Amino acid sequence: MSGGWIDISAPLRAGMTVWPGDEPPQIALAQSFASGDPYNLTRLAMSAHTGTHLDAPRHFLPGGAGIDAMPAEAMCGPALVVRVEGGAVRAADVPDGLAPGARILFRTRNSERDLFAGTFFEDYVFLARDAAEKLARAGALLAGIDALSVSGFHEDPAGTHRLLLGAGVWILEGICLRGVEPGEYELVCLPLRIEGADGAPARALLRPLRRPGAL
Numbered sequence: 001m002s003g004g005w006i007d008i009s010a011p012l013r014a015g016m017t018v019w020p021g022d023e024p025p026q027i028a029l030a031q032s033f034a035s036g037d038p039y040n041l042t043r044l045a046m047s048a049h050t051g052t053h054l055d056a057p058r059h060f061l062p063g064g065a066g067i068d069a070m071p072a073e074a075m076c077g078p079a080l081v082v083r084v085e086g087g088a089v090r091a092a093d094v095p096d097g098l099a100p101g102a103r104i105l106f107r108t109r110n111s112e113r114d115l116f117a118g119t120f121f122e123d124y125v126f127l128a129r130d131a132a133e134k135l136a137r138a139g140a141l142l143a144g145i146d147a148l149s150v151s152g153f154h155e156d157p158a159g160t161h162r163l164l165l166g167a168g169v170w171i172l173e174g175i176c177l178r179g180v181e182p183g184e185y186e187l188v189c190l191p192l193r194i195e196g197a198d199g200a201p202a203r204a205l206l207r208p209l210r211r212p213g214a215l
Contacts, residue, residue: 004207004208005205005206006180006185006205006206006207007176007203007205008052008105008175008176008177008180008204008205008206009051009052009174009175009202009204009205010051010115010116010174010176011051012025012027012044012046012050012051012201013025013027014026014027015118016050016051016116016117016118017115017116017117017119017120017148018047018050018120018148019047019049019120019148019149022047022049022050023045023046023047024046025044025045025046025050025051026043026044026045027042027043027044028042028043029041029042029043030042030043046201048067048194048197048198048200048201049148049173049199050201051116051174052172052173052175052176052201052202052203052204053172053173053174053191053199053200053201053202054070054170054171054172054173054189054191054199054200055161055165055170055171055173056069056070056165056170056197056198056200057165058196058197058198059161059165059198059199060157060158060161060162060165061162066194066197066198067191067192067193067194067198067199067200068193068195068196068197070170070191073101073141074103074141074142074170075142075187075188075189075190076186076187076188076189076190077101077103077187078103078185078186078209079103079104079142079144079184079185079186079187079206080095080102080103080104080183080184080185081105081106081177081180081183081184081185081206082094082095082104082105082106082107082182083107083181083182084106084107084108084125085109086125087123087125088125088126088127088128088131088152089106089125089126089128089145090130091128091130091131091133091134093106094131094134094135094138098135098138098139098140099139100139100140100141101141102139102140102141103140103141103142103143103144103187104135104140104142104143104144105145105172105175105206106145106146107177107180108125108145108146108147109125110125110145111146111177111178111180112178115146115148115174115176116174120148122153122154123153124147124148124152124153125145125146125147126145126147126149126150126151126152126153126155126160127143127145127150127151127160128160129159129160132150132160132163132164132169133163135164135167135169136164136166136167136169139167139168140169141168141169141170142169142170142171142172142187142189143164143169143170143171144172144173144175144189144204145172145173145175146174146175146176146177147173147174148173148174149173150164150171150173172189172202172204175204183208183209184208184209185206185207185209186206186207186208186209187205187206188204188205189203189204189205190202190203
């Protein structure tokens with residue numbers, strides 16, 4: 001991508017991997033040149049949590065804010081990419097001294113797989129509770145991970161989600177960080193502004209602020 005931008009969002013496509021129980025996206029031409037219509041018109045049906053997406057507080061908190069209330073400062077600004085080697089993101093993986101309002105993205109071994117190729121891997125790396133607690137205490141504004149959920153597949157998803165969302169940490173899931181080195185970046189992450197929704201698909205971009213790998 002020109003201008004040094006790196007696209008870390010997954011292309012939406014039919015048959016892509018979704019969370020078990022969700023319907024894969026349905027993408028079809030309702031009107032097309034091939035059918036003799038004067039224009040192409042794509043019809044799209046999918047969960048708000050398909051592909052690269054953001055969770056709003058309303059996803060797990062009754063009465064929580066919807067995705068349309070997400071502040072611009074959570075979507076755009078400096079972000080830190082952190083490499084994690086273990087089977088879960090632990091508190092020790094969260095940098096000490098994070099400033100309030102920090103945006104942090106975790107690159108794990110999940111990024112070495114094709115997250116959306118059609119196979120759902122139950123053993124993905126997730127955000128452990130102690131890491132979520134540290135992010136909440138630090139006053140982070142956004143936390144992202146290269147998995148379809150910050151919670152582990154075999155654990156209650158409510159705990160980690162409620163801890164983060166209740167502390168004002170917006171959650172970015174399903175990012176694609178293969179080849180993205182640890183370091184400081186500029187993040188632009190814009191979810192669809194769906195009124196009152198508990199989440200929305202997003203286009204997410206990174207641009208290095210300093211030499212990658214400096215951390």
